[in-house]
Amino acid sequence: MSNEVAALNEDIDLSQVDSIVEPYLGKKEMVIPILQKVQEHFGYLPRPAMEQVALRMHIPLSRLYGVTTFYAQFKLKPRGRNIIRVCKGTACHIQGSPKISERIEDILDVESGETTDDLRFTLEEVACIGCCALAPVIMVNDDPHGRLTPDKVKDILESYE
């Protein structure tokens, strides 16, 4: 766990988890809605929050972890301050989006779906951004960056803190 995540986890307000869990006490079958609400509150599923759910619901942590790692909707890591979305649509693919992805992964040392340890970026792939004329294209937060080559990636990323 990176220092940033550890610091975030320390700030988890467990009383928030308690109030989320409260209406579900004794209803172990409601584990997915509970986890969804916890994630909604924190933006992801912090480990201390998971441990608190386990304790209050009398469900082993291993079982909760099993559920969260099975469903793609659950995130165990916080999302980055900047979300990079790489277009994987047909046009972008033909124009070399795999190479763009590769370069971003190299620079940030993460794979698609992951977040950098300093929580600066989360890298995601999306099916189509809808501006095929700009292929290959990525979006960082709300900004589209088109007609990319791998060499342009570094400067773009550096412009986001």
Next chain:
Amino acid sequence: MSAIKLTIDGQEIEVAPGTTILEAARQLGIDIPTFCQDPELPPNGACRICVVEVEKARALVASCVAPVGPDMVVYTESERVINARKNNLGLMLANHPLDCITCEKTGTCKLQDYCYQYGVATSEFEGEVKNLPYDDTNEFFYRDMNKCILCGICVGKCQLVVGAGAIDFTKRGFVTNVSAGFEDPIEESSCVFCGMCIDNCPVGALIPKYVTGKGRPWQTESVPSVCPYCSLGCNINLHVKDNEVIEVSPVKESPVNRGHLCVQGKFGWDFIHSGDRVTAPLVKSDGVFVEVSWEEALDYIVDNIKEVQTRYGADALMGLSSPKASNEDSYLFQKLIRSLGTNNVDSYSKHCHASSVNGMMDAFGNAATTNSIDEIAATDAVLVIGANPAETHPILDYRVREAARNGAKLIVAAPEMIGLVDVSTGYLPLKQGTELALLNAMANVIINEGLHDQAFIDNRTEGFDQLKKAVEKYTPEYVAGITGLDEQEILSAARAYASAEKAVILSDAAVSNKIGAADFVRALANLAMLTGNVGKESAGVYLPYGENNLQGMADMGALPNVATGYQHLGEEAVREKFSKAWGVKISDEPGMTAAEAFADGKNSRIKAMYIMGENPVACGGDQADLVQFLSNLDFLVVQDIFMTETASLADVILPASAFAEKLGTYTNTERRVQLNQPALEPPGEVYPDWAVLVELAEWFGFEWDYVGPEEVFDEIASLTPDYSGMSYRRLVEQGLQWPCPADDHPGTKYLHQNSFSRGKGLFAGVDYKPEALQMDEGHAAECCATGVHSCQCLSETLTRRSVISAFKKGCCV
């Protein structure tokens, strides 16, 4: 519903509706391969190796989940089935390391066996293979998840049967794995190291560390034995090679543990091979122990004991037997001490159970747990109070969980949130030490709401009016104030317990470590009798002991006031019976208890002591007085497997044999007398303890000409009505539960069926006193908070010399 008739491989069979094809086939003796199926887990149909062909069905069906249908025609080994199984095995092999040459599982691996059976040597499938790190972070076993075939049995056992919940499936698709939460190392998870995952893994993914490189299954001999730790007496197999135990596995068919074990049974046996064993007689000379021959040691003992007796009289000698000794050893021990003219026979470890014993004795006339271990699973309600069976008697914890799975109400009253709370229907987090008040309040509610069993009370018990009067003031409101519980919680608990057809109370005999425990036990007995929950199946009061043969030791008369089977030596007829049988005169002077002997310190009447298999000095708390007492003795003999703290004070140490080295019987908490076979030759100059006692008796001039423990047992049976129908021949299979009064008697599953041992069950009005049930001083306090092993009495003599000391820190045997 009527039976369903079907045909499997040309054989017709009728089975109950809902039976699976697999079960039906097994009834016919047809073996269908399985990986993921386990009789005590819900079927999950995951592995598909059990597919069979059903006529008119489009696809092959998984026989472990498919129920039988009328006139079904099933083929279990058709060409189609065999091809499917080959394909299935090929898919598994494609992603399974083929290092069978060095794999510890070779010979007992199901994957290997089925590949052999179907001639699958290699896989025709190629693809990605798992490359997970080899996990050897814990003390007990290796986890090689590259070999895991994801059958899920370990997950099921861990989550459902044991309730540890340490592991589960994680992720999905190809990268699915079995791991602890957040993929923590196992020892940082909630794992209790019971080894059930290991014992049930069909492949070599989970391997105990101790077995590695020690031998192949076909090179070992499997010897049935009885676990030497707690009083449940789980049946184990010792796997022996070259006079060394290399592995222990549970006996699947055992009526006691049904293939289950805990960390002590699975991993705690390695003390046998500890380098600390005493392997020759030792005599202290100028403060240093010197090895001597057996003849010298025995001469020395006889001379010194005779001298003490000449100088101070016969009653200056005392013998302490051990709840770890076999029945035969304890029997011969008390026979020897009594033959030497004194009734000063007792055990030090016993005292931590003494008040529970008294409480049960007074209420029922028999101190033993009333019902059998396995009956818990079929009960309708369980009240767990003053106990944490997961720590003290894990198999009972598994049975309570099973009862809960079967729909039983489970009420847990404990100051701390013990594991069973996870599956409870009611949790009463009462204040430490207020258990008795809660029990009185439950009795109050039951009587006031008319939930008591009047017929049972009228016919089977006495003293009801006294109880009724005594619990009058214990209204839920009043007791809520004492216990810190809600009134409603108390009401619900009382109603749940009383309204069940069959209800069990589970506590712990080590609760006796607490002041006032006899009253607490009386209150348990009150509740059980009030609702007619004694003397019938799947009901009763469970007060299991901590030590494996405490029951047997007491049964054998290693107590100051009784001979075998609690025949009271205050009665002349009893003294005469034993005097005649043994050819000696039994003293009519009552014996001293260990507590009495020690309490007098250096003014004690006791001048010589013979301690067999006990280590009172290491029993926790401040034992300075005890050390002084033992040091002041004129003569001290200690017979032990280790140089214990107590042995170091002795004048003579006789080496003792470990459980695996001697033939003998042990009586567990459900009164089951079980035969333990010797698996090993004792090391060095060590002889089985019965042989040492016989030799010593002869040295004293008694004519004991036993040829072996079987003859000793026959003598026990001839003198003990409850054991009289027993013989080694009858005990071999599954043991027998006393009372077993005749050769054709099947043994007694539960006590007090038609009448209580004392005639009528006796109610007692017992008052809650705020100071009662508080802990004795010292480190017992924390351990006993929830009835965890009574550290005061159990001395860690064994666990300290085992790998399990890494896990069970502060546990005490």
